[in-house]
Every structure is written in C-alpha cells, then in structure tokens.
Amino acid sequence: MSTLTLFFLASLLLLSMGLAGLVTRRTLVGMLISVELMLNGAGLSIVAAAKCTPASEVHGQLSALFVMGLAAAEATLILAMIMVVQRRFGKVATSEISTIQANKSH
Amino acid sequence: MEQLINPILDTLLAAIFSPLAYLEDLISAYLPGQQIAALAAFALYVLVILGGGTAAVMSRNLVRAMLGLVLTFLGVAGMYMLLASPFLAFMQLLIYVGAVCVLIFFAIMLTKNTAEGEEARLPSPVVGLYGLLAAVVPLGVLAPLVIIHADKLPQVTYGATDTRLLGEGLITFDVVPFELISIILLVAMAGAVFLAWRRRPEAGNDQ
Numbered sequence: 001m002s003t004l005t006l007f008f009l010a011s012l013l014l015l016s017m018g019l020a021g022l023v024t025r026r027t028l029v030g031m032l033i034s035v036e037l038m039l040n041g042a043g044l045s046i047v048a049a050a051k052c053t054p055a056s057e058v059h060g061q062l063s064a065l066f067v068m069g070l071a072a073a074e075a076t077l078i079l080a081m082i083m084v085v086q087r088r089f090g091k092v093a094t095s096e097i098s099t100i101q102a103n104k105s106h
Numbered sequence: 107m108e109q110l111i112n113p114i115l116d117t118l119l120a121a122i123f124s125p126l127a128y129l130e131d132l133i134s135a136y137l138p139g140q141q142i143a144a145l146a147a148f149a150l151y152v153l154v155i156l157g158g159g160t161a162a163v164m165s166r167n168l169v170r171a172m173l174g175l176v177l178t179f180l181g182v183a184g185m186y187m188l189l190a191s192p193f194l195a196f197m198q199l200l201i202y203v204g205a206v207c208v209l210i211f212f213a214i215m216l217t218k219n220t221a222e223g224e225e226a227r228l229p230s231p232v233v234g235l236y237g238l239l240a241a242v243v244p245l246g247v248l249a250p251l252v253i254i255h256a257d258k259l260p261q262v263t264y265g266a267t268d269t270r271l272l273g274e275g276l277i278t279f280d281v282v283p284f285e286l287i288s289i290i291l292l293v294a295m296a297g298a299v300f301l302a303w304r305r306r307p308e309a310g311n312d313q
Contacts, residue, residue: 021163024237073294
C-alpha cells in the first residue's frame, strides 16, 4: 500500500466522520463542526495528491490554502446566520427551523 | 558508588528496552528506519484524528465537540508536516485552530448551546442508523476504489516545499483565485456584519 493510499484513507476517514455528524447533529452549530471536519479531509487529500504524484506540488498546496480561506469565510457567514436564526426562532435546532419564508406564518 | 549503580542501571535499561530493540530489529529487517518513524507518526496522527473526530461528532456537549475538533485539526496539521508541507501545517494551526475554532466557540456561546442545550439528548435510533449509513456507505464505496486505483498512479518521493515557491505561485499562475478569495472574504465579512446588524428601536429617531 503506497503513501498516497494511506493519506487518501485518512482523508476518507475525515469525510465519513463529518457526514455522520452532519446527519446526526441536531443543531446548526454541530453541523458546522461536521462541515469543518469534511473540509479538512478535502484539503488533506488535495495536498497528498499533489505531493505524492508528479503533479505540481505548488498548485496542490495553494488549492489547499484556498480551501482553508473558503472554510474561514463560510464559518463567518454561518456564524451570522446562526445569530439571525437564534434571534428569530429562539433556538437553532434544525427540526424547528422548517420555514424559508421571511414572515413568521408557517 | 557509581561503579555499583551503573551496572544495575544498565541491566534495568536493558530489561526495559531490549524487547523494544528486538521489535525494532524485527521491523527494520523489512523497512528502513526512517520509514518506520514516518509510519509510527502517521499511525499516531490517525489515532489523534480518529479520537478528535469521534469527540467532535458524538459528544453531547458542544464545547467538548469543539475541543475534539481542535484535536482533529492538530492531527491534520501533523499530517501536513508528514507530507513535507510545513507552511500548510502552520496555516492549518493559524486559520483553523486560531480563527475557525474561535468562531465556532462564539456560535456555541451566542446560542447558549453548551451542556444542557438541544444536543444533550442522544439522537433517535433511526437518525443514528442514518448517521451510521452516511459514514459507512461513502467509506465502503470510496475506500476500495482508492486502494485499487491510487497504487497505479506514478509516485514520487518528495522533499520539503520551498515556501518561496508558494509565494511566487500566488502572484503568477494562481493570481486570479488569490484575488477572488480576497473578494470572497470581504463579501463574507460584509454579509456577516449586515446579517448580524441589530437596529436599535430607540436609536432610529436620532439618525
């Protein structure tokens, strides 16, 4: 088993843990944590693919850096959304937030 | 005195370390020493990722889940070091552990979702089953594919990346994504401020 396979399996581990969390978590914050797990797995697999094969390693590492930047932007926006949802619904449990309308009539 | 103690110490040390040395000899018959160290570090990081990720996904207390996430980030940073990408490892610590985790902590605290929040109850068995399926199905599909196909790719042995090359890449061939990501960060920040803006009712008359 090659080095590349080992690193790919590690990032697959992160992906599957994040998916399990995304399904089982009850609140938006818990789902945010799971999404961060999956994004980490994506970055790891990109870097492993760039370093272990003849592909350009600089390209791969910069792509992983962009994934990190996107994750930071996404976490910022989700924090704001969680605040808005908390203010409007009083809780962030996903089962309670089933409306997409602006007014409160369900 | 020393002449008395030294042989005893030697015997003790030998008794403690000789099984380890035997094991090391056994392994190094198959693998060179550096590779053993790399494999051991890899196994350690996988354990850290597994433990941290399990805590992040399963813990009923969201603060503990966030600490598990920090542990996972540290494990992935170690993986980046193993991949000879030290700059990425430091960025991982700086961005994820330094910024994203603080944001998540803010989210936990602003929603008062600590020990006795919505997450305190276990998910229902059906949801737990779905979660298990969501974890196992992609793993069962992708892992065999990875094991079959990744070995066929041409592989290289790598050295540490020069950080200067990364900087040069950012201002030459990756300049458009670099500028785009700064715009995205700016838009995300402005959007977050706009969304979280709370207009005070009594301040409305003054403006």
